[in-house]
Amino acid sequence: MTIRTFFKNVFFQEILKALKLTFKHSFVKEVTLQYPHQKLQLPDAHRGALGLLYYDDGVERCVGCDLCQAACPSHCIRVVSGEDQENGVLRRFATEFYIDMTKCVFCGFCVEACPVNALGMTKLYEYSTANKRSLIFDKPRLYEVGKNYYNDAKAYLVAHNQEKADESAEAWRYRFPSFTKQ
Numbered sequence: 406m407t408i409r410t411f412f413k414n415v416f417f418q419e420i421l422k423a424l425k426l427t428f429k430h431s432f433v434k435e436v437t438l439q440y441p442h443q444k445l446q447l448p449d450a451h452r453g454a455l456g457l458l459y460y461d462d463g464v465e466r467c468v469g470c471d472l473c474q475a476a477c478p479s480h481c482i483r484v485v486s487g488e489d490q491e492n493g494v495l496r497r498f499a500t501e502f503y504i505d506m507t508k509c510v511f512c513g514f515c516v517e518a519c520p521v522n523a524l525g526m527t528k529l530y531e532y533s534t535a536n537k538r539s540l541i542f543d544k545p546r547l548y549e550v551g552k553n554y555y556n557d558a559k560a561y562l563v564a565h566n567q568e569k570a571d572e573s574a575e576a577w578r579y580r581f582p583s584f585t586k587q
């Protein structure tokens with residue numbers, strides 16, 4: 406044993422070093438959150454669970470065009486389209502809509518592809534379950550997410566420059582045309 410090592414051991418130098426470091430860190434701002442009691446403030450551009458949106462008058466925005474399905478790189482969207490005629494106006498809509506959240510990679514391509522901003526990403530991330538099948542979100546569940554997290558979805562669309570936040574939004578928004586059947 407060298408003299409240097411001997412003194413190191415006698416004066417517990419390593420322990421003193423560790424104590425010094427611990428003391429120094431007691432003055433550093435903590436970064437750890439005590440989840441679930443504390444939660445992170447997520448940015449508006451955050452890509453969480455997808456939701457389907459209604460217009461302000463309660464009409465479903467989705468027109469069942471399948472563009473989101475075509476844009477999805479994970480092939481986890483399935484849209485079944487239908488047509489409806491009310492007061493002589495022909496309207497397209499999705500009769501069924503499924504997103505397999507176990508396959509979704511949260512790329513946001515489906516939201517970008519939608520011509521009527523019917524899809525939005527929310528800040529919802531707490532939907533873990535032991536039942537994998539319940540992670541296939543169907544149309545009612547997607548509209549429920551969209552309804553409960555409407556502000557998140559809207560903020561997402563604004564953050565990604567797909568929708569405006571002010572009054573001009575209504576004029577700026579593209580609405581899929583309805584056709585009068587001949």
Ligand code: SF4
Nearest residue numbers: 477509510512513515
């Ligand atoms: S976020 Fe990406 S992977 Fe998920 S459903 Fe949309 S397009 Fe598919």
Ligand code: SF4
Nearest residue numbers: 467468470471473519
């Ligand atoms: S969510 Fe949008 S892109 Fe997908 S089917 Fe509906 S209207 Fe088309």
